[in-house]
Structure formats: structure tokens, C-alpha cells
Amino acid sequence: MLNLTTATRTLGRRALAPALAAGLVLASAAGPAAAAPPQRADPAQDLGANVTVFDPSMPVADIQARVDAVYAQQKDNQFGEERYALLFRPGTYGTDDQPLQMKVGYYTEVAGLGASPDDVTINGKVEVYNRCLTNDDGTPNCIALDNFWRTISNLHIAVNGTGQDGCRASANFWAVSQAVPMRRVDVTGGNLSLQDYCTAGPQFASGGFIADSRAGTVINGSQQQWLIRNSEVGTWTNGVWNQVFSGVEGAPTEDGFPTPPYTVLDETPVSREKPYLTTDARGRFEVVVPAAQRGTRGTSWEQDGTSGRTLPLRDFFVASPSTSVKDMDNALARGKNLLLTPGVYDVDRTIAVKRAGTVVLGLGHATLTAVGGAVPMTVADVPGVVVAGVTIDAGTTESPVLLQVGKKNGNHGRAHDAADDPTTLSDVFFRVGGPHVGKADTALEVNSDDVLVDHTWVWRGDHGVEDFSGGFLGDDERWAVNTGRQGVVVHGDDVTATGLFVEHFQKVNTTWDGERGTTVLYQNELPYDPPTQADWTQPDGTLGYPGYKVGDAVTTHRLYGGGSYVYNRNNPSIVTENGFEAPTTPGVQLHHLLTVNLGAGTTRHVVEGVGGQVDNSNTGTPQYVVDYPVR
Known part of the structure; x- marks a missing residue:
């Protein structure tokens, strides 16, 4: 993600050490900034110190103090190890005169x-x-470009700006960029703004993802790209480069593309809403696992109450960062599902998901970090597995892959048919570098057929707090030290991705070799840091690697709304031939593609020699191709 300030790269655990040392003792009331957590209905279902469960009987001031304390710690904690989940039992929080403003x-x-x-x-x-x-x-730099890794879901926001100034009171602000899902949210009583226009600029933002939600007026503002899926809106105000609407009631039309740059699918081809925690009549936790759907439109909860299955918490093995992978694997082998409570898990051997229908659910951005070159997680060639709410980090020793779904060609010819129950990855995020040096050959490899990837950000870090040799935190060493060759590789057939964000890998960011694949919104930034053109040239002599490549032998593929951005800040003379590569065949249809220059470097064509050049002469002005092959 484009990062416009050196301050971001130098702000990490060392800068935050005093605040983190103070910590948050969740079980004690240390004054108004650290309210005690509420009592849970069933202490046996305690989810750990970093999960707070609120009850509507609690005083608003106590709840406000608790959420304020978490925010004070996490506001600038971009690469820290702290993780939190704030959960609200059914009821109303805040009053007209004393709103809860989080x-x-x-x-x-x-x-x-x-x-x-x-x-x-x-x-x-x-x-x-x-x-x-x-x-x-010394000048201020206020942006949302690095507002990553946070989640909101399954609640109603009755917008109440009482006590805020006139600008702040004008909307519920959600100024975010990648890896920030908004799911199952109902916004009433005010606008939803995806840009913070009240804080000093430049106010750049690069999100984002909304699913299964409802809002009146949505102010897109400065958001470069966005996918809104299976939702309902009253008005969507504008677009910057790439705004995709899939199965959205009230969506605008594509008329006039690229002014505005809207891509609209009347229905979502394949969808499955993310699993979520709820409570039964006795206040005990359950996990709702929605069913997969085809050809859907609008919110699930307004139509059918979100069809699927409900699993009691006793069906889950509840893990914490101190839990060994051996214990997790043993529990999975016994037929348990896996619930990862908030924290950072050092994974020195593979968490192997082998049973059909298994659910792996992370809370509070639970993070798996590869140790010793391990593959943190594999999913077997079985239907119906759901992995959701998990971040997977590369470690300092190279891993061949961070998440592998199926073995290469392992499911072809197998008896099972997962078309109606696809293995699903929801809000699964990947990092190579950032909080520490990271090394991986491939981040995500999908070999199974019938897989759904519903919102992922696969990121080789363009900035971070890694301690490179000599202590230098700059880009000159990043190319050789933080190595990530491929972001996403898809070998399976009938794989669908809704919200695929892949950035900065050192070869092809996304390679799609499977048949009948579909991507609904693709966002890519090419790597910022190739030292020389030779480092960024394909073996056949082609200058640069594309952000998205459909395999030469593929006969059927669909892409709706794809963007590849260039910012070669280490060497602005570097050239990339094409943002996208794909075979020229009638069954391969790429709809609404763009390339754009962010301030350095050149991409000559959008796709296969089609589309104009972007370079420093037209920074920030995309070049578009409406359809490829050209009709």
C-alpha cells in the first residue's frame, strides 16, 4: 500500500514500548481508563483476557472507558503483538444523551x-x-492509507453524534484501507463515510470491503477501490479508480464507465457469509456457520435469517497463543473445530485441517507466525472447510507456502463434489514482512476445486519495523531480505474470489491456472523495491511481471473490476510491460481493467499490449480497458 511518510516506517514496537509496558489489566478496575470487564454468563466459556464481553446492563461510562482504553493502546500499534475482541450481548448500548462513541x-x-x-x-x-x-x-500527514487490520460485524449503528462538533457529527466515519472487513452491519440515522474529511489532509484511503450490510448514504470519498457485496445502499456518492458492486440493492449502474469507475454485478456468483459468534437463550456462546449460496443479492439476514448451521462452543477446541500446535492437531483429529482467541501464535509445525466441514475461526485478528520455515496451515481436499478471521505471517526462515488448500492435482478425479459446499476462506490475511523479517515462496496456494476466497489481503510489506542487518529500516535491503515471490497461485478449477487484494510480491502477484475461475474485484500494487530492471524482468526477456496472470492454457475465466498500480520508488526507471496477462480466447473475459502510476515507474499497457501507458507524466490518472479481449 502506498505509504507517503517515513514516520510510518519508524513507528513500531520500540516507539510504543512505554505504552505497551503499562499494558491493560483487563480484570482490574484501575481508574476510568481501564474499566473491569463485565462478568460472563458462563465462566467456563471464558475466551481469555483479551476478549471483553459487554452486557447492556453495564453503565455506559464503564463501557466507554473500556473501549477507550483499548483504542489508546491500539491507535498507533501497527506492528505490535496485542490483539483484542470487544463483544456485545444483545441489547442497546448508549442513550440519546449519552451515546457510546467508539x-x-x-x-x-x-x-x-x-x-x-x-x-x-x-x-x-x-x-x-x-x-x-x-x-x-515536521509537517503533519493525516491519511487512512495504513489503517489496516480491524473488524466490525453483526451490529446496528444508530448514528448519534451528540457531543461531537458539527463535522464529526455529520457521519459515522470508517476511514480504512486493506484488511478491514465490515460485515452484517446496519447503519441508520446518519451517513456512512469511508473518508475522514474532518481531519487535516491529504486524507488518502485505499480500502476496502463491505458485505451483508445495509446503509443509507455511503460517502466513498477518497477510497481508491472498494468491493461492496450482497448489501443494500440508498446512495453511493462517487468513485476514484475501481468500485465494484456485487449483488447490491440500490447499486448504481455501469453507465458511462469509467466516469464513474463502477463495475456492477446484479448477483454474486458464489457467496458464503463469514461464521460469527452468537449466544443462546442461556447466554452461552455458539458459532453460526452460514451456508454457501449461488446467485444471491441483498443481505442474508433480511431475507432468510442467514441459513446455515449453529455449533455450540463445546464443539470447538479453544486455543490461546500458549497452546501447542500438537494439541490443536490432536483436537482437530478428534473431530473438534478450532477457535483461536486473540494473540500471536508461533507455529513451528503445520496445523492440518483434514476433516470435511471443519471450522477454524479467529477472534481479534488472531495471527499465526511461521517458525523455522513451517507451513502454518494446510487444508485437505475435502468440502465445506471454513477458515475465517485469521492472519498468517511469514517467519524469518523461508516457508514454501503459508496456507495450502489441497495438494497439487490431489482432488482431480476424486468422488466428492463441493460445488454446493465450497471450502471457504473469509477475512484470511497474509503478511511477508512488516512486524519482522518475513520469507515465503508463496503466500496462498489453492489446489482444490470449488474453493471460495471471500476477502483476503495478501501483502509483502512495503514498510515495517524489521531489524535489517546493520539496523537500517529502509528499502535497499528489503528486496533481498523480505522475500516473497508469489502472492496467490490457483491451480484448482471452479475457484471464486470476491475481494482479492494482493500486493508487492517479487514475481507474478496472482497466477490463475485453474479453469472456470472468477474474481470479483482485484487490487494490486506491484513491488516498490526492485533494485534494477534485471531484477524485474521475466526469463523470456519481458519487462516486469504482471499483477495478475491467467495461465496460457486456461480456456474459461472471468475477472470483474481489476486494478494494478505501479510505484517503483527505489528505481523510477523500471518498466513493466503489462499490468495483466491473459490468453486471447473467447472464454477468458476480463471486464473493467486499469493501471495507474502512483508517482514512480512505468507500466506500458493495461493487458497484453492493449491500453495506454502510465508513467510520471500522468501520475494518478488511470488507463482503462473496458473489456479484454476487445469486443
Whole structure:
């Protein structure tokens, strides 16, 4: 993601050490900034110190103090190890005169525990503002470009700006970029703004993802790209480069593309909503696992109450960062599902998911970090597995892959048919570098047929707090030290991706060799840091690697709304021939593609020699191809 300030790269665990040392003792009331967590209905179902469960009987001031304390720690904690989940039992929180106004920082999940979003009402706001840093010259730099890794789901926001100034009171602000899902949210009583126009600029943002939600007026603002899926909107105000609507009631039309740059699918080809925690009549936790759907439109919870299955928490092995992988694997082998409570897990051997229908659910951006070159997770060639809410980090020793779904060609000819129950990855995020040096050959490899990837950000870090040799935190060493060759590789057939964000890998960011694949919104930034053109040239002499490649032998593929951006800040003379590569055949249809220059470097064509050049002469102005092959 484009990062416009040196301050971001130098702000990490060392800068935050005093605040983190103070910590948050969740079980004690240390004054108004650290309210005690509420009592849970069943202490046996305690999900650990970093999960707070609120009850509507709690005083608003106590809840406000608790959420404020978490935000104070997580506001600038971009590469820290702290993780939190703030969960709300059914009821109303905040009053007309004393609204609950929450701000959400890094690695924080805010979720309701009702069967429907409207079972939990936040009378107030749940917001993300621009993050204000200081440039090297002392000038302020307020952006949302690094507002990553936070989650909101399954609640109703009754927008109430009481006590805020006139600008702040004008909307519920959700100024975010990648890896920030909004799911099952109902926004009433005010606008939903995806740009923070109240904080000083430049106010850039690069998100994002909304699914299964409803809102009136949505202000897109400065968001470069966005996917909204299976939702309902009253008005969507504008677009910057790439806005995709899939199965959205009230969506605009494609008329006039690329002004505005809207891509619209009347229905979502394949969807499955993410599993979520809820409570039964006795207050005990359950996990709802929605069913997969085809050809859907609008929110699931308004139509059918979200069809699927409900699993009691006793069907899950509840893990914490101190849990060994051996214990997790043993539990999975015994038929348990896996619930990962918030934290960072060092994974020195593979968590192997082998049983059909297994659910792996992470809370509070639970993070698996590869140790010793391990493959953190594999999923067998079985139907119906769901992995959701998990971040997977490369470690300092190279891993061949971070998540592998099926073995190469392992499922072809097998008896099972998973078309109606695809293995699904929801909000599964990947990092190579950032919090520490990372090395992986491939981040995500999909070999199974009938897999759904519903929102992922696969990121080789363009900035971070890694301690490179000599202590230098710059880009000159990043290319050789933080190595990630391929972001996503798809060998399976009938694989669908809704919201595929892949950035900065050192060869092809996404390679799709399977048949009948479908991608609904693709966002890519090519790597910022190739030292020389020779480092960024294919073996056949082609200059650069594409952001997205459909395999030469593929006969059927669909891509709706794809963007590849170039920013060669280490060597602006570097050239990339094509943002996209694909065979020229009638069954391969790429709809609404773009390339854009972000300030350095050149991409000559959008796709296969078609589309104009982007370079420093037209920075920020995309070149579009409406359809490829050209009709």
C-alpha cells in the first residue's frame, strides 16, 4: 500500500514500548481508563483476557472507558503483538444523551452477539479516523492509507453524534484501507463515510470491503477501490479508480464507465457469509456457520435469517497463543473445530485441517507466525472447510507456502463434489514482512476445486519495523531480505474470489491456472523495491511481471473490476510491460481493467499490449480497458 511518510516506517514496537509496558489489566478496575470487564454468563466459556464481553446492563461510562482504553493502546500499534475482541450481548448500548462513541484501532474486532445485526444496537458510533503522523520536515500527514487490520460485524449503528462538533457529527466515519472487513452491519440515522474529511489532509484511503450490510448514504470519498457485496445502499456518492458492486440493492449502474469507475454485478456468483459468534437463550456462546449460496443479492439476514448451521462452543477446541500446535492437531483429529482467541501464535509445525466441514475461526485478528520455515496451515481436499478471521505471517526462515488448500492435482478425479459446499476462506490475511523479517515462496496456494476466497489481503510489506542487518529500516535491503515471490497461485478449477487484494510480491502477484475461475474485484500494487530492471524482468526477456496472470492454457475465466498500480520508488526507471496477462480466447473475459502510476515507474499497457501507458507524466490518472479481449 502506498505509504507517503517515513514516520510510518519508524513507528513500531520500540516507539510504543512505554505504552505497551503499562499494558491493560483487563480484570482490574484501575481508574476510568481501564474499566473491569463485565462478568460472563458462563465462566467456563471464558475466551481469555483479551476478549471483553459487554452486557447492556453495564453503565455506559464503564463501557466507554473500556473501549477507550483499548483504542489508546491500539491507535498507533501497527506492528505490535496485542490483539483484542470487544463483544456485545444483545441489547442497546448508549442513550440519546449519552451515546457510546467508539474508535477502533489496530487488531481490534468489534462484534455483536445477536442472531441478527439489529439485536445489538450501538446508539452512538463505531469509527476509524485518519491516522496523523509527522513528516520528516515536521509537517503533519493525516491519511487512512495504513489503517489496516480491524473488524466490525453483526451490529446496528444508530448514528448519534451528540457531543461531537458539527463535522464529526455529520457521519459515522470508517476511514480504512486493506484488511478491514465490515460485515452484517446496519447503519441508520446518519451517513456512512469511508473518508475522514474532518481531519487535516491529504486524507488518502485505499480500502476496502463491505458485505451483508445495509446503509443509507455511503460517502466513498477518497477510497481508491472498494468491493461492496450482497448489501443494500440508498446512495453511493462517487468513485476514484475501481468500485465494484456485487449483488447490491440500490447499486448504481455501469453507465458511462469509467466516469464513474463502477463495475456492477446484479448477483454474486458464489457467496458464503463469514461464521460469527452468537449466544443462546442461556447466554452461552455458539458459532453460526452460514451456508454457501449461488446467485444471491441483498443481505442474508433480511431475507432468510442467514441459513446455515449453529455449533455450540463445546464443539470447538479453544486455543490461546500458549497452546501447542500438537494439541490443536490432536483436537482437530478428534473431530473438534478450532477457535483461536486473540494473540500471536508461533507455529513451528503445520496445523492440518483434514476433516470435511471443519471450522477454524479467529477472534481479534488472531495471527499465526511461521517458525523455522513451517507451513502454518494446510487444508485437505475435502468440502465445506471454513477458515475465517485469521492472519498468517511469514517467519524469518523461508516457508514454501503459508496456507495450502489441497495438494497439487490431489482432488482431480476424486468422488466428492463441493460445488454446493465450497471450502471457504473469509477475512484470511497474509503478511511477508512488516512486524519482522518475513520469507515465503508463496503466500496462498489453492489446489482444490470449488474453493471460495471471500476477502483476503495478501501483502509483502512495503514498510515495517524489521531489524535489517546493520539496523537500517529502509528499502535497499528489503528486496533481498523480505522475500516473497508469489502472492496467490490457483491451480484448482471452479475457484471464486470476491475481494482479492494482493500486493508487492517479487514475481507474478496472482497466477490463475485453474479453469472456470472468477474474481470479483482485484487490487494490486506491484513491488516498490526492485533494485534494477534485471531484477524485474521475466526469463523470456519481458519487462516486469504482471499483477495478475491467467495461465496460457486456461480456456474459461472471468475477472470483474481489476486494478494494478505501479510505484517503483527505489528505481523510477523500471518498466513493466503489462499490468495483466491473459490468453486471447473467447472464454477468458476480463471486464473493467486499469493501471495507474502512483508517482514512480512505468507500466506500458493495461493487458497484453492493449491500453495506454502510465508513467510520471500522468501520475494518478488511470488507463482503462473496458473489456479484454476487445469486443
